[in-house]
Amino acid sequence: MEKQCKMNGRLKDSLPSIPSDLLLNPFVHHLELTSTLDKIKTALLTVTFLPLRVLCIGLLLSLAWVLACVGLVGLDENDVRCKPLTGWRRSLRAVISKLVRLLMVFGSFHTVKVKGRQATQREAPVLILAPHSSFFDALPVVLLGSPSIVAKAETANIPFFGKLINYTQPVYVWRDDPTSRQKTIKEIVNRATSKLEWPQILIFPEGTCTNRKCLITFKLGAFYPGVPVQPVCIRYPNELDTVTWTWEGPGALKLLWLTLTRWNSICEIEFLPVYKPSEEEKNNPKLFANNVRNIMAKALQIPVSDYNYSDTLLIKKAVELNLPSASDLVKVQKLRHKIGLNCLELEVQQASKLLNKDLCSLEDFAKVLNVSAGNDAVQELFQLYVKNGVRIINIREYLLDSIIINMKSKTEEMARLAFEAVSSDPTRMSRDEAVQALKISLKMSEERADRIFDKIESVSKFNYDSFVKYAQNKEDLAKIFAGPKKDN
Template sequence: MSVKYTGGISHEECPTEELLNPFVHRLELETTYEKIRTAILTVVLLPIRVSIICFFVIVGWIFAYIGLWGLSDEELRQKPLDGWRKKLKHLICIIGQNCLVAGGMNISIKGRQATKREAPILVAAPHSTFLDGGIVYLVGFPSMICRRESGANNHIGKLINFTQPVYVWRDDPNSRQNSIKEIINRATSDLDWPQILIFPEGTCTNRSCLITFKPGAFYPGVPIQPVCIRYPNKLDTVTWTWEGPSAWKLLWLTLTQPYSNCEIEFLPVYTPNEEEKRDSKLFARNVRAVMAKALGVPVIDYSYDDCLLMTRAKEMHLPYAPSLVEVNKLRDRLGLQNTKTEETLIDSDSICRDCSKISYVEFVKLLNIPSNSPASQQLFKIYDKENSGLIDFREYLLGVLGIEKDKNPLDVLRIACKIYDSSGHGRLVKEDFCKAACQTLALSKEHALEIFEQADRNRLGYITIENFINFAQKKAEFASFFDISSEEKKNSRMNGEILGPNYHTKKVD
């Protein structure tokens, strides 16, 4: 039976296309058989596989160490490896392939890999797991684009450096430009550089779609070969996204499967036309379209910035953090991104007196969006998880305002206090302060209540945001909170904008 919104709209009757969120992955062992099998294989198979993998990794590391002996970082960047060092790369590839087999990977390859002369750059997608790195052992140990921190890793740094990668410092704009120049130089060089392997999405997704390709691989304007990666397994134990199982859990579950399938398909070489050579973004979009067609998935214009947005929301404990990427896309469709409607609402008297329970009709009226729009209906559905026809509008406001780039954590706390202020006069009672603090400072309710009691020194039964700031500035536990705000203000003066905290995480490649 359909649950009706006020105005006659229901979840079941809403004729909207589901908006994909490629940064979320759910994984649970659902059946008793899966749980028992995993438990048994954890005891019987896991130790054997880990031992064999460690052996191969150590042997590969030793050969890479030997291959790099006597070479400086400058020499690695200036010319390709040759002679006996180059032969060692083939040996390491064999070791790496055996390592994948030992981990239970059943890899099938379709199509033919192009030569360096035919396609200097390989473009692989979708990028969904740390296991994608294993493709380097199957395609001849190509150079990769990776973070400089990866090469400094004591465990795998030697193996990475032996591929002669193009390193990127994500926080250094000049480094990115230098990396692009290096890609162009290698792709167009007459020297015997290895092919360059790039994951143009720049981050991990759940393979439900192809997100925006970063243009780095397409700047040189040379022929590229698209490489499609699939993991056709009944139980998906490999997908590593921003919201989902940890790397250790995925590794454990993957190694306790009897085997895991991986398909690598080399598509025909894509040679850019003159227009694509001039426009790297057009080149990237067209290659993405070809790969999406081969994979049978849609293309969606999500990006690395969307990952940062969701991570910022999650670390600040904003409500519905994993869904805020979808929320922003829907707001963009509805034209809310440039109207500042939500910001105007919290500064005006037109907001509802009790926003904790509003209907769909009230929702579209407050935002001044069309009630018959599929995007409006989807936006409401995200917050109506219980299918009751009512949502807490305050959670919506805090989510969309808390992730704006020009807001630092202190600004977000002020917004939260204004949204949850039931008095309307800047006086927050216990319940109001707890909601504001828990959803912006990631505090537990008990901790928030304790802080309220300490900040309300005069026992007035309420505090103001200024009361809290005066209290928090004297507490070591909030030092990082104010340090972040100060640093962001410094960034604002230097760059003309206030950036969020450094939320770069391990899932960004």
């Protein structure tokens, strides 16, 4: 069945030309010890300083946890959420902050440079911290006096740290609650306008960790209340970046190891002037957020980017499928949007007309997309699939990535497109082609896909039609493919 759809062959007039930083992926971080001297230093500190540092950190973390438990004694969840801590409990929070700061010293962060002045809660009820790049961002949090953070509710259950976070009286976000955003906004407004001595609320508006190469789109939660905010910039100007924790890069344990084996790590915190929203910004949170982001980007001397938190969901999907360079899918998605590609089926059909069903040149690629080969965005998209400097790409890799990007759920249409995209011969698919199509379109395990291939091949050729006939007799697959519902 051929759908009637039209592909936009040029950039939309309302969109600006692609900025030079578009392919500056904020979700990738590369970290390797390259020099022999670095390797020797790391090895020596691993067997000498590292055990001592881990012991001290463990003792301080345990002490801070015990004090947080003491401070929360006699308080229920309602007490913590509805009124600020007072008296000895408030003083104890300051003690815990100093302990955590000392913990960071043992974690190699001896040097913290502060520029500017932190506003009071009355001047700015909300602190905006960016860029958010690491779990080491706990350091600026404690240096700001352990303000209340906005965090997902699950953090309350993290061993040790859950109690410490709870003691800051956070504003928890319940992601499975459809009214959570409204409740969060209401809570921020209530605290900002209350006469009680609530701590400031601290928000990382990017919503996820990046590599600090740019500021991604700010989430709007901090800006809906329309109250004054103080932007706070974070920098880690170290020769070796052992703090950045992103979707594609070293894991938490490697980062901890390399940071704990540094002589000294540096953190810089810059308080910018309090930003008071105009009436227009109060009525338009997106404008408010963008203006604050622009000010912070200028201070940090980095670009802004239209990447956002939802892009990490696409990366997560690619990680679940065990795809290499999962974060590159975000680049593909952005470039497809810039070009104006909106009909994947037409692209698959165009690709099937190529003389070489796998490899294609830039000119062939442009024909598949129905755009000019001179389009800058098309050239950048093509370059993502170039390997070893050869200006020829495997068109199937692009088509499969595009299917993953467009796949909102398991559907018969997406399965059909995946089969068309991977098959060199639509009348009979190879095992590798079949497994790839099933894994991507139906999130099927490789083992099950193998079994299905063997079952179908034992009685007929494996192709899309034979698979659909098989699927219609399987309870879970019959929900996707039209046909009689039967038991396995």
